[in-house]
Amino acid sequence: MYKTEQWELNKNLAQMLKGGVIMDVTNPEQAKIAEEAGAVAVMALERVPSDIRKQGGVARMSDPKMIKEIQAAVSIPVMAKARIGHIAEAQILEALKIDYIDESEVLTPADDMYHLDKTQFKVPFVCGARNIGEALRRIGEGASMIRTKGEAGTGNVVEAVRHMRAMQSEIKRLTTMGHEELMTYAKDNGAPFELVEYVAENGKLPVVNFAAGGIATPADAALMMQLGSEGVFVGSGIFKSSNPKVMARAIVKATAYYNQPEILAEVSEGLGEAMKGIEISEIAPENLMAQRGW
Amino acid sequence: MSALEKIGANRLIVKTAADLDKIDALIIPGGESTTVSRLLNIFGMTEPIRKRIKDGMPVWGTCAGMILLAKNVLGGEPCLGVMDVTVRRNAYGRQTESFKSSAVIPEISEAPVPLVFIRAPWVESVGGNVKILCEINGHIAAVRENNMLATAFHPELTSSTAALEYFLRRI
Numbered sequence: 001m002y003k004t005e006q007w008e009l010n011k012n013l014a015q016m017l018k019g020g021v022i023m024d025v026t027n028p029e030q031a032k033i034a035e036e037a038g039a040v041a042v043m044a045l046e047r048v049p050s051d052i053r054k055q056g057g058v059a060r061m062s063d064p065k066m067i068k069e070i071q072a073a074v075s076i077p078v079m080a081k082a083r084i085g086h087i088a089e090a091q092i093l094e095a096l097k098i099d100y101i102d103e104s105e106v107l108t109p110a111d112d113m114y115h116l117d118k119t120q121f122k123v124p125f126v127c128g129a130r131n132i133g134e135a136l137r138r139i140g141e142g143a144s145m146i147r148t149k150g151e152a153g154t155g156n157v158v159e160a161v162r163h164m165r166a167m168q169s170e171i172k173r174l175t176t177m178g179h180e181e182l183m184t185y186a187k188d189n190g191a192p193f194e195l196v197e198y199v200a201e202n203g204k205l206p207v208v209n210f211a212a213g214g215i216a217t218p219a220d221a222a223l224m225m226q227l228g229s230e231g232v233f234v235g236s237g238i239f240k241s242s243n244p245k246v247m248a249r250a251i252v253k254a255t256a257y258y259n260q261p262e263i264l265a266e267v268s269e270g271l272g273e274a275m276k277g278i279e280i281s282e283i284a285p286e287n288l289m290a291q292r293g294w
Numbered sequence: 295m296s297a298l299e300k301i302g303a304n305r306l307i308v309k310t311a312a313d314l315d316k317i318d319a320l321i322i323p324g325g326e327s328t329t330v331s332r333l334l335n336i337f338g339m340t341e342p343i344r345k346r347i348k349d350g351m352p353v354w355g356t357c358a359g360m361i362l363l364a365k366n367v368l369g370g371e372p373c374l375g376v377m378d379v380t381v382r383r384n385a386y387g388r389q390t391e392s393f394k395s396s397a398v399i400p401e402i403s404e405a406p407v408p409l410v411f412i413r414a415p416w417v418e419s420v421g422g423n424v425k426i427l428c429e430i431n432g433h434i435a436a437v438r439e440n441n442m443l444a445t446a447f448h449p450e451l452t453s454s455t456a457a458l459e460y461f462l463r464r465i
Contacts, residue, residue: 009412020329099413
């Protein structure tokens with residue numbers, strides 16, 4: 001159940017990441033650059049989403065050797081991705097004492113029916129969601145942190161905006177509903193009733209909610225924070241830009257000072273080229289990562 | 295912040311050096327100590343905060359905040375370096391070793407206080423003027439030195455306001 005003591009501890013670990021940036025890194029050197037720039041955590045993976053998108057094929061969990069090297073290189077938390085529903089990959093990551101597992105649609109799903117039963121693990125999970133129902137289903141399964149799915153590897157923030165706006169407007173709507181409306185809402189949105197009740201009473205998710213998928217510039221990060229994100233994941237946006245060190249630091253600053261335009265203007269200056277983006281309509285529907293999972 | 299609101303204290307989130315002039319006491323909450331200390335440096339806040347603390351402003355660091363206050367940090371670098379303690383970062387291990395406990399801390403409250411340890415540090419040794427307030431499983435978890443209070447646990451993650459009220463009494 002999501003009310004266990006371990007879930008409480010895991011949910012609280014995520015609180016420590018609030019206001020921060022989590023960066024995708026593929027080797028120890030990048031991990032050190034991320035830490036140096038002020039990242040609150042790094043996501044260890046073999047290929048950033050934009051390369052996964054380009055190269056195609058089945059994307060799986062990263063090599064434990066590479067994950068261990070990154071764990072040894074930095075003192076901030078290290079996260080890694082497991083395929084949706086891949087129990088064994090998640091067990092392997094837990095055995096590596098990873099700080100967080102991202103059950104991620106960026107990798108090729110291993111199970112087209114079921115997400116992981118995250119209550120079977122001590123290690124905390126972060127999961128992607130496009131709307132409130134999906135977020136509450138993942139929390140019901142034991143996730144201790146939620147992020148928008150966005151559309152990873154595109155450098156295009158529009159999907160992350162769509163998902164964050166959808167969640168925020170539903171959260172607001174729930175706070176105005178009468179108690180008698182909540183069961184119908186739970187049914188219509190496929191969400192656990194108790195969690196619907198929680199959101200209606202508290203006006204927020206019971207876990208932290210980050211933005212992910214398409215954030216490529218400091219301004220993108222600040223935008224997501226202004227829309228209600230509690231922090232951001234940046235995947236390809238940093239190490240696919242022309243000057244990763246400068247970009248990493250600028251995104252960290254923009255996330256912390258998201259509502260101070262003077263600082264945003266200052267950090268946005270002279271960053272070199274951001275990653276080349278993709279217009280979402282140019283992606284074939286079957287290649288949209290956000291559609292994976294349910 | 296909501297705990298401060300609950301007990302009716304005036305409060306402000308300090309984000310810039312200018313904000314420091316508006317406060318009487320400072321709480322440095324949990325977070326990633328490496329990240330927070332880098333941001334303090336990048337935004338030129340390390341020195342102004344250090345100066346205020348040396349001038350006697352009451353300060354309380356929880357978890358990462360404790361690490362920022364310490365003069366010596368094992369497994370990391372000192373940041374503010376104002377408190378005469380040696381602290382070990384991530385002393386208990388990674389997240390799977392995080393835990394919850396409770397204890398009576400006489401100086402804070404007669405009733406047991408809930409304690410949440412998240413990738414927590416512990417205090418390895420203390421200087422002559424530092425008072426040890428609490429030990430958990432043989433490791434020092436709370437200390438005070440004049441105007442400085444440091445706890446390895448996170449009262450801000452529990453509904454108990456005992457430690458907060460203790461801190462405010464001392465302002």
